[in-house]
């Protein structure tokens with residue numbers, strides 16, 4: 503029988519395991535129309551890490567992120583958050599788990615178009631059952647941190663893409679989740695806006711929240727402590743970057759480039 507790592511620490515690094523995937527697979531479709539998007543992946547995500555997932559288009563990155571965060575079901579395998587097996591949660595337990603422990607920043611931003619930025623940000627805090635005035639206070643402080651506090655009564659369509667993405671990040675942080683999943687959060691943004699979003703995620707991570715981010719962008723990947731490369735639904739390799747100083751961008755870029763291009 504498959505079991506989770508009992509002491510929840512990686513013996514080599516002594517890092518605490520936050521999430522553990524045990525031989526997870528995802529098959530889309532049925533009958534003769536099936537597609538094996540994620541194949542038997544074993545993976546650990548560590549507490550406090552900034553983890554980056556890279557891989558070519560269609561390699562299974564978003565599918566993996568959806569499964570790790572409980573947004574989609576597994577076809578096979580097991581997922582543990584600390585010592586709790588989350589893939590067996592009832593719908594109700596999963597909804598509660600997601601609203602308290604997980605923040606998700608979508609590739610497509612995904613704000614509710616008819617709600618103001620303030621309403622978009624507070625809504626998941628109310629759903630999580632948190633104290634309403636504390637939620638409002640937290641939303642205002644997050645909007646200030648993201649420099650969008652003056653836009654709180656605007657609809658998503660009345661602000662820029664970068665401002666929408668900052669609101670989406672504020673929304674993901676409203677219940678102080680232990681881990682934030684971000685699926686190409688800079689994909690639709692220009693360089694400056696993208697950098698701003700990466701600075702916010704780095705800042706959040708430095709204050710102790712774990713981040714798992716999918717990206718195609720080498721510069722964005724430089725933020726990682728650990729980079730996971732996915733190919734054809736499998737883990738092709740893992741690169742440890744925490745030994746390089748965050749400010750040593752050139753060395754990080756070089757290492758990532760060699761790793762991705764197979765020159766390591």
Ligand SMILES: Nc1ncnc2c1ncn2[C@@H]1O[C@H](COP(=O)(O)OP(=O)(O)OP(=O)(O)O)[C@@H](O)[C@H]1O
Pocket residue numbers: 530531537539557558559560561562563564565566
């Ligand atoms: N609902 C679905 N039904 C059938 N196939 C799907 C479905 N969702 C994704 N796929 C397929 O699974 C594979 C992995 O998709 P996924 O979105 O995880 O890739 P990705 O690495 O995130 O790609 P990208 O970088 O282009 O966003 C792709 O070949 C995709 O076409």
